[in-house]
Amino acid sequence: MKKYVKKLCVKNVEFLREDYILLRLSDPHDTLPEMLPGQFVQIAVEGSPATFLRRPISINFVDKEKNEFDLLIHAVGDGTRALTRLQEGNTLSCIYPLGNGFRIPPIDEGKKKFLLVGGGVGTAPMLLYGQCLKAAGHEPTFLLGGRSRRDILELERFENIGRTFVTTEDAGMGEKGFVTHHSIWQTETFDSVATCGPKPMMMAVGRMARARQTECFVSLENLMACGVGACLCCVEKTVKGNVCVCTEGPVFNINDLTWE
Amino acid sequence: MAQLAINIGNLSLRNPVMTASGTFGYGLEFTDFIDLNRLGAYIVKGTTLLPRQGNDYPRMAETASGMLNCVGLQNKGVDYFCKEIYPQLKDFKSHAIVNVSGSTPEDYAECAARVAELEKIPAIELNISCPNVHDGGMAFGVSCAGAASVVKAVRAAYPKTLIVKLSPNVTDISEIARAVEAEGADSVSLINTLMGMSVDIERRKSNLSIGTGGLSGPCVKPIALRMVHQVAKAVKIPVIGLGGIMNAEDAIEFIMCGATAIQVGTANFIDPAVTMKIIDGMNDWCDQHGVKNIYEIIGVI
Known part of the structure; x- marks a missing residue:
């Protein structure tokens, strides 16, 4: 592009x-x-x-x-x-x-259910992803996490696109706990999971998805200088070695990362 | 239109504006923003005989008017460059110059010899000044004997234009410049980054994975100008100046201090089209000041 x-x-x-x-x-x-x-x-x-x-x-x-x-x-x-x-x-x-962006499968491969999990400012790309998935005919479901009610941003816009679930650590909104504690993980299955937010959250979501044998994509936000693949500062360790988050990411299949 | 063409050894450049190694990828990363053909030359990222993974993340820390990096020469090796990258570069009109690095004089020389076989690469820039690798790199560039040993080995293996990039992390940079000139370097480029640190006081740790990094950006420009001025007086070969150049006026400062050509580095991160503005701006400056040929102002100070 x-x-x-x-x-x-x-x-x-x-x-x-x-x-x-x-x-x-x-x-x-x-x-x-x-x-x-x-x-x-x-x-x-x-x-x-x-x-x-x-x-x-x-x-x-x-x-x-x-x-x-x-x-x-x-x-x-x-x-x-x-x-x-x-x-x-x-x-x-x-x-x-x-950057590369999240994948939107062609609808002729079948309508798919997506769980889009966001925390903090990491909810930002999830809104656009949901918007695009819905436009393509897929079914996005959002799961947003925060410490308290005031951390849950743009709730109405998410609800306009798809079903939206919330967790807060103080139980001020939605279910109490982290996004990985939400009951939806037990009651529903998804074809694909995507997540963006604090690294511990993304790692925990990745483990949840892996345990369910569901594909999982994460969007990373490493420190970067140029944004176009020239400075090599924003690298992430992958199965292919160090790669630039700005050009080969920010979206990675969790299987390509070397996270434990 | 002023005459901006200059020569570095046997190499003719349409204008004095080059891009600095490690800030411009292979040039291809910038073709959405600029016309590579308009550059005097572009220097592709540091290339070693064998692939290198570089240092761990985090590799970058921002400073008030610059940045620190400790990338550590991540690259896919000279064979990858020759097979995968060179075919994509060879038809651009401006010169691609390969920045060559290594761990021993022998592997510098072998890497240079591989690049010498590439018809459309008319020059190399020898990196004896990378502050971010333990083996080689700056270790050679901080002593006259070390610098001379690498240049001697490479000169024997490389017949085309040989530029040597100098480290500012030395007591007297002009001594090193004279040592590499004596071994047959065709030009020197300076300065590479200055070693520095940045601390996260909450975590009580360095912001860089290896503790230190190389400082670049406008904050280093006064030091770079002083060193270019010093070296230009000390050697007869042409000097290429770099360090914090953000615009045409900065570039003219370097030319007046004795640089025959200049490199734009960190500024490419802020504005990927900055090199085009610098070329146009230098031309405008010359026109406005009655300078018909850039050589009229090289080293006037």
Whole structure:
């Protein structure tokens, strides 16, 4: 897929929480390129003297009709905090779409059931993945985890796409515990599992899927500099050796990783 | 239109803008963003005789105006380059130059000899300055005797243009430059990265898997300029300057300090199209300042 470096226009900045924004971007001059779920954007950060590199942010939602797309940004450091100060009408230098993306099987291979498991800002690519799976005729089910109710973001948008289940560690919403404790693992079977979030969560989901002999794909978010496979900083150990998360990932079949 | 063409040894470049090894992949990673044919030359990533896995993750730490890396020469080896990559590069109009690294003078020389067989690769850049590998790399580049031993071995095996990339992690870089010039290097490029550290104070650990890394980006530019200036006065062979070049004005600074050509490195990570802007910007600067030929300003300081 061709990559672009473009100045995109900020259409809207919505605070979902004091440290989470939903950033809506548009290309004022061209039709947006095709973007796959799991792919990401490298954003240039301005107004943060301590920030030198771009920030990789995964694509959360695409609205082709309006020629807009959303990024969910968690302000965790100087760079992402500076992004929360963006305002409607600002322009933003973006390199995109980057990475491989999740696979969407052709529907003529049969309608499939997908369990999409997200935690924290890792829920971002799950929304787009669900959106694309549903559009292709498949059945996505979401499982979102957080410490408490306030960690569960964009719930309505998930519910608009598919059945959505929640776990919270304090039992403030959905079932109590981690995503791997949810009863859906016992009551239903899925053809495919996908997950994005904190590494311990992804590893636990991977073990659950493996125990059920269900294929499992994870989206990694290793630290990276370039995003295009040049700097070799974002590598993950795989059965093929060290590979770049930015080009050979961020989506990996769990069987290709060397996780225990 | 100013005349930007320059020569490095027997090698003619359409303009002085090259890309730095390890920041530009094999060049192919950037063809969505730029026209490779417009570059003076592009230097492909550090290549060794045998494949290397590099260091463990994490390999990168951001700093206020730059970054540290400890990639450690991950590459698939020279045979992979010759079979899989070279056929994809050989038809571009600008020169592909291979950055060659190794652990002993013998394997540097053998790697160079393999690359010498590739008709459309007119030059190599010898990496005797990688701070991120234990065996070889910078170990050779920090002493005159070590640097000379590698250059001597490679010179005997490699008949085309030989550029030697120097480490700034030394007391007197001009001594090393003179030592490699004496062994027949056609050019020197400098600087490689400066060794540095970055600490995660919560975990009380280094942010880099091997503890240290090489610092690059605009924060190293003043040091790089000083060293280019020093070396350009010390040797007769052409100097290639690099270290934190982000725009055409930075590039002109290096030229004025004595660099015949320049390399753009870390800036490629921030803006993958930056090299095109630098070429255009250098041309504009020359036009605006009545400089008809870039040689008029090389080493004016």
